[in-house]
């Protein structure tokens with residue numbers, strides 16, 4: 001364990017520079033084997049804020065070999081000891097929370113107060129949670145034959161490859177690597193092209209505590225660096241969060257190699273507001289559920305809001321008023337509620353959907369909040385949130401994932417009809433229903449086709465609750481004790497013949 005711990009670097013520009021052009025392999029920051037880098041942009045200005053190492057198959061091989069070597073020793077440590085080290089990582093990450101929040105705000109354009117600090121809090125919490133679960137890696141005793149003691153053991157898989165996206169990279173990475181490591185695996189993470197630096201800092205901080213090679217991180221493009229990770233013969237499992245298209249590619253390669261895979265993909269999550277719902281709570285729930293403060297860049301975003309006819313108009317005007325009152329601006333400014341979109345490509349995609357919505361029959365676009373006026377942000381990737389009304393659940397804008405601050409409010413009259421509409425989607429990640437009637441709430445929780453259903457609230461992912469989707473939203477579960485047991489260990493059956 002290093003004697004001298006790294007000090008927080010609160011200027012994110014300096015911190016980005018210190019991390020630029022590096023992977024983290026075998027306990028050290030190292031450049032790409034090719035020597036190549038690519039630029040990382042601040043989306044609030046579109047100015048270059050740093051460089052990322054451009055990883056390829058050679059870097060993947062070095063990282064996986066380091067992780068495989070480290071795993072031989074790591075898996076032999078008592079599980080509680082591994083957990084203790086992961087909990088210690090949580091303490092270090094909490095001590096660096098402000099630094100990490102500032103860097104992630106600079107890198108992703110997510111507002112410091114409303115998003116980035118929240119994410120760094122969840123990051124540390126995930127390590128604290130899993131750090132306590134080492135001794136829960138229990139097997140069973142099986143009543144097989146009285147003369148044969150039969151037990152199951154939970155054993156690690158080996159080297160886990162984790163591929164992460166840019167929207168909440170710290171939280172999503174934590175929910176993969178914390179359980180993987182506690183269970184005795186080692187990991188190689190491939191970061192998202194748009195957000196490689198803050199996760200690299202996390203890796204550097206954790207490597208002050210973990211033995212070298214347990215946690216490696218690579219940056220690079222998907223096909224050049226992500227694909228070789230999935231294909232690498234020493235990778236025993238892939239856990240992936242990203243788009244449906246890439247998830248299918250990853251799944252095909254994993255199937256060919258016969259390795260397990262967990263996929264967290266997209267969503268088009270319904271929010272149902274019944275006639276008896278508390279309007280104020282439902283409006284607040286729509287603001288948080290739609291993740292307006294994250295520019296809607298969330299796979300669980302409540303992007304289809306079904307409102308009972310009797311509340312529809314009041315709901316739309318209250319929601320519009322609330323979103324209008326939010327301040328869009330510099331992500332690093334504590335006064336900012338809404339930051340900017342991650343990349344020009346993503347902004348084009350979002351604007352394309354807004355145009356599509358506006359050109360759809362009967363659609364009304366309620367554009368909210370004002371674009372920032374600060375000249376320093378004139379090239380920033382800002383877009384006004386849009387609340388659409390007048391659309392049907394069949395319109396393309398209500399069916400495809402936008403990943404931007406765009407939601408559709410759809411009017412309904414009948415309960416069975418709204419449940420059918422909510423379920424009429426390719427996705428099945430999250431759903432909420434807002435009602436005071438217990439029977440309706442209970443019925444809906446059973447009928448809604450989603451992996452995460454909530455009544456009268458819209459919480460984000462919690463480290464101790466199982467999270468994941470059905471249909472095109474993915475397979476497998478993350479977070480929770482069960483996710484560690486089911487998705488990061490193999491069960492071995494042992495029979496001891498005592499005769």
Ligand code: ADP
Nearest residue numbers: 164165191192221222223226227242243246249
């Ligand atoms: P998004 O549209 O959110 O960027 P992607 O699915 O393209 O979603 O990206 C999610 C992650 O998957 C990123 O880290 C990206 O680099 C990686 N990725 C993209 N293509 C591939 C691929 N062919 N194989 C493995 N990983 C990939």
